[in-house]
Amino acid sequence: xxxxxxxxxxxxxxxxxxxxxxxxxxxxxxxxxxxxxxxxxxxxxxxxxxxxxxxxxxxxxxxxxxxxxxxxxxxxxxxxxxxxxxxxxxxxxxxxxxxxxxxxxxxxxxxxxxxxxxxxxxxxxxxxxxxxxxxxxxxxxxxxxxxxxxxxxxxxxxxxxxxxxxxxxxxxxxxxxxxxxxxxxxxxxxxxxxxxxxxxxxxxxxxxxxxxxxxxxxxxxxxxxxxxxxxxxxxxxxxxxxxxxxxxxxxxxxxxxxxxxxxxxxxxxxxxxxxxxxxxxxxxxxxxxxxxxxxxxxxxxxxxxxxxxx
Ligand code: RIB
Ligand code: CA
Numbered sequence: 001x002x003x004x005x006x007x008x009x010x011x012x013x014x015x016x017x018x019x020x021x022x023x024x025x026x027x028x029x030x031x032x033x034x035x036x037x038x039x040x041x042x043x044x045x046x047x048x049x050x051x052x053x054x055x056x057x058x059x060x061x062x063x064x065x066x067x068x069x070x071x072x073x074x075x076x077x078x079x080x081x082x083x084x085x086x087x088x089x090x091x092x093x094x095x096x097x098x099x100x101x102x103x104x105x106x107x108x109x110x111x112x113x114x115x116x117x118x119x120x121x122x123x124x125x126x127x128x129x130x131x132x133x134x135x136x137x138x139x140x141x142x143x144x145x146x147x148x149x150x151x152x153x154x155x156x157x158x159x160x161x162x163x164x165x166x167x168x169x170x171x172x173x174x175x176x177x178x179x180x181x182x183x184x185x186x187x188x189x190x191x192x193x194x195x196x197x198x199x200x201x202x203x204x205x206x207x208x209x210x211x212x213x214x215x216x217x218x219x220x221x222x223x224x225x226x227x228x229x230x231x232x233x234x235x236x237x238x239x240x241x242x243x244x245x246x247x248x249x250x251x252x253x254x255x256x257x258x259x260x261x262x263x264x265x266x267x268x269x270x271x272x273x274x275x276x277x278x279x280x281x282x283x284x285x286x287x288x289x290x291x292x293x294x295x296x297x298x299x300x301x302x303x304x305x306x307x308x309x310x
Pocket of ligand 1: 013014015016040041080128129154169170241242
């Protein structure tokens with residue numbers, strides 16, 4: 001079966017770390033062209049170091065890791081340290097690695113890698129943090145659009161926010177960048193809170209990972225134990241938001257959604273960062289598939305099998 005070529009843009013971040021593990025366990029289906037960091041959950045130095053160590057820890061030494069945007073396009077940077085901790089990965093201490101950063105100018109590197117794809121080959125962008133890098137890529141290197149098949153992103157919500165009453169964190173962190181991406185006209189799969197709040201592991205499943213002797217399972221158990229305390233807020237599962245993007249790519253049958261046109265509130269008012277999802281019949285075009293259904297047992301089975309395989 002032909003592999004799907006992807007580029008992962010992330011702000012690790014505990015759920016980003018699980019998404020990277022899902023990708024590392026799916027290399028029979030996914031060709032990972034590269035990984036870029038973006039300031040979000042933590043500052044650029046932290047998320048970049050975490051991305052570098054996670055790539056090595058998961059056995060992705062061959063995948064280039066680059067540093068992307070150090071701050072949003074316009075907004076003053078604000079992290080989510082209360083959720084992911086000062087390190088960005090909770091209490092988990094990953095082994096150091098001598099894997100070098102492939103570039104300190106990640107957006108230019110991403111553009112170059114995409115343009116170098118053979119004639120007729122396309123890729124899927126998988127952003128799971130603020131959309132700063134993706135907006136810069138589309139604006140500064142518009143010629144890459146022809147090689148972007150679609151964008152499968154974690155962000156947004158059609159049903160209320162998590163960082164504010166109406167805004168999800170990734171969109172809230174850089175609303176202007178998100179508006180550029182959602183209005184780009186490219187096909188988008190939006191893995192927003194409507195589906196990610198239903199997608200995660202039960203406490204007993206996290207505890208089982210924590211008890212594991214296997215380094216990756218144990219590390220993910222450590223991260224999710226921290227994350228469950230800081231992010232569950234009475235939910236039955238620890239929501240592993242970012243992992244939905246990768247599992248959508250490997251197991252799309254687990255998910256369902258509705259097509260919409262999406263605009264981002266970029267005002268400085270109460271709804272700043274809100275994704276306004278227009279699903280009305282009369283609206284056209286509707287280039288965004290907003291996921292809102294998941295087969296949770298199926299999601300958990302695939303996730304745990306993938307974690308066990310690394
Ligand atoms: O709202 C959840 C999103 O914000 C996830 O990507 C998480 O990593 C944080 O960045
Ligand atoms: Ca993230």
